[in-house]
Amino acid sequence: MKAVVFAYHNVGVRCLKVLLARGVDIALVVTHEDNPQETIWFESVSSLCRQHGIASIAPNDPAAPELLAQVAALQPDFIFSFYYRHMLPATLLALARHGAYNMHGSLLPKYRGRVPINWAVLHGETETGATLHEMAAKPDAGAIVAQTSVPILPDDTAYEVFGKVVVAAEQTLWRVLPAMLAGNIPRLPNNLAQGSYFGGRKPEDGKIDWNRPAQEVYNLYRAVAPPYPGAWTIVKERTFIVGKACLSAKLMENLPANLPRGLAVVDNRIVGVCGDGRTLLINELLADGQTVTPEALKNILL
Incomplete structure (x- = not known):
């Protein structure tokens, strides 16, 4: 044949x-x-x-x-x-x-x-x-x-x-x-x-809406995580890409209440606060292809 x-x-x-x-x-x-x-x-x-x-x-x-x-x-x-x-x-x-x-x-x-x-x-x-x-x-x-x-x-x-x-x-x-x-x-x-x-997806479709529930944000991260273009957010005119993240209630138990939505640093950990009050633990955050440390992000957020 x-x-x-x-x-x-x-x-x-x-x-x-x-x-x-x-x-x-x-x-x-x-x-x-x-x-x-x-x-x-x-x-x-x-x-x-x-x-x-x-x-x-x-x-x-x-x-x-x-x-x-x-x-x-x-x-x-x-x-x-x-x-x-x-x-x-x-x-x-x-x-x-x-x-x-x-x-x-x-x-x-x-x-x-x-x-x-x-x-x-x-x-x-x-x-x-x-x-x-x-x-x-x-x-x-x-x-x-x-x-x-x-x-x-x-x-x-x-x-x-x-x-x-x-x-x-x-x-x-x-x-x-x-x-x-x-x-x-x-x-x-x-x-x-x-x-x-x-239809198809474009890199701009990976923009995170932190007003959405944590599960939806996590699913977006999973759907476009590297080597795809990644889920991204803008803070003070800088674009940050979520390289690695997890959604775990146990890890988030001791976080302060009423954190503002979006990226935050708590106990030297980077988190993403979502619209339902739940958070993603972000294990790797990237900007310009480089890993962003919790300390560096904290200085940017000030």
């Missing part, structure tokens, strides 16, 4: 390795050039292709006529998309004899759309996963082929959950691929009315 694969990021690398291990002929990989404005903390699809002698390209537009012609000439049995960042046009999807399939980082139909793991953590979900599904004109709307769930623990950051979802994606594809190659492709309902759709 021959496949054309659109892939990027860790999920792209791991799922490509599954295809190779299952004996799939990968005729072409379409990936992205790394953005110099982005922190690249993940594995390289391009590097994997070089290691295995797989042809790879990184066009700007997956709808370009020349790409359509190139894929058509390869006559693929399957088209796969593994964390490729662009929607693929229906004319391209139709070129695969046995269909086109995408690996999405949620338990569809929940959290269709962009950055699903970050949104799931932000909303305090206790579970997410990876779903392989047919690609359709609408994003993440085709029939479900297979999915695997993973837990989101109370203190997990989106980065930690992403690591679990990478493994879930690998497991999902590994289990269902033999049936797909044999022509027995499961097609389960993807009821969009029971799900949700979310």
Whole structure:
């Protein structure tokens, strides 16, 4: 069986390795050039292709006529998309004899759309996963082929959950691929009315509103904690990013009452006071890429 694969990021690398291990002929990989404005903390699809002698390209537009012609000439049995960042046009999807399939980082139909793991953590979900599904004109709307769930623990950051979802994606594809190659492709309902759709997030979306309850602020921190851009706040025209934090009632028992909302220093510890009177213990606070000590913050707050 021959496949054309659109892939990027860790999920792209791991799922490509599954295809190779299952004996799939990968005729072409379409990936992205790394953005110099982005922190690249993940594995390289391009590097994997070089290691295995797989042809790879990184066009700007997956709808370009020349790409359509190139894929058509390869006559693929399957088209796969593994964390490729662009929607693929229906004319391209139709070129695969046995269909086109995408690996999405949620338990569809929940959290269709962009950055699903970050949104799931932000909303305090206790579970997410990876779903392989047919690609359709609408994003993440085709029939479900297979999915695997993973837990989101109370203190997990989106980065930690992403690591679990990478493994879930690998497991999902590994289990269902033999049936797909044999022509027995499961097609389960993807009821969009029971799900949700979310768009992308920008660094400015990480601004902390200290008037919100502590759990919401903590979920924001977890959803965008480094290596993502981080949850941030401004004090006296300086921007501070919460690098590490925890929410623990026991640690906060002896704090003074009526602390003002926002950053504070109590007993040589940095805390963030929220709208419900509860606080985050901030174990690492950053400004201009450097760690801010409790003493330094105290002087800034004076």
